[in-house]
Amino acid sequence: MLGRRTVLLIRSSLLFLLSVLLVMGFYYHDRFYSLGVVPLLLGGGLLTFLVITAARAITGTSVLPRQATVDLDLTQTLGERLRAGTNVLEIAPVTPDVPSVGEVARVRTDRGAEFARLRTADCIRRYVSEVSEDEAQRAGYPSAAAFAKVATGDWGLQAEDVVALIEFEVLEVPG
Incomplete structure (x- = not known):
């Protein structure tokens, strides 16, 4: 595995070479x-598109839009908050599948049907x-003590364990 600095150095070098080619x-x-003007516009537009695409690929930015990769289970309180259309705060144990900021999450019912789509606004x-x-309370618990009871009881966490507070923007909820 390459270190983070090595990857950054390689990407920066590739961006520099791309800049030299552009000059x-x-x-x-x-x-x-x-x-003539038409070949200039078409050739210049294509070249600009290729340069932007190459720069995004070099920096690791997704060239295509991200697909929904995270599934959340629908609870009654989550469903009510989604229908209200406000930003939704969820608290979850820290796992590898915690969505990153900007990622789209699907909320599914117990039968597996998609109920809503949310974008991660903050984590x-x-x-x-x-x-x-x-x-x-914003996450749907009556109090912090009630949340702590769920976290230590149902999730098997300790008071010193870390949880993720994920704020979602509601993208779409069926009528």
């Missing part, structure tokens, strides 16, 4: 004028013991 293109740019981590009353 070389400006040197030969005057030859496009002799072909922060807290110790179970540090979840505030307001955060617990």
Whole structure:
């Protein structure tokens, strides 16, 4: 595995080489004028598109839009909050499938049907013991103590374990 700095150095070097190629293109740019305006616009547009696509590929930014990769189970309180159309806060144990900011999540019913789509607006981590009353209530728990009871009882966590507070934007909920 390459280290983070090594990957950053490689990507930066590739971006620099791409920039050098782009500057070389400006040197030969005057030859496009002799072909006329339409070839100049089409060739320049295609070249710009390829440069942007290459830069996004080099930096690791997704060229295609992200697909929904995270599935959440629908609870009654979550369904009510989704229908209200407000931003939704969920508290979950930290696992590899916790959605990252900007990622789209699907909310599914117990039968597996998609109920809603949400975009992750924010994701922060807290110790179970540090979840505030307001955060617990926004996540659908009556109090922070009630959340702590669920976290330690149902999820098997300790007060010093970390949970993710994930704020979602509602993208679409069927009528």
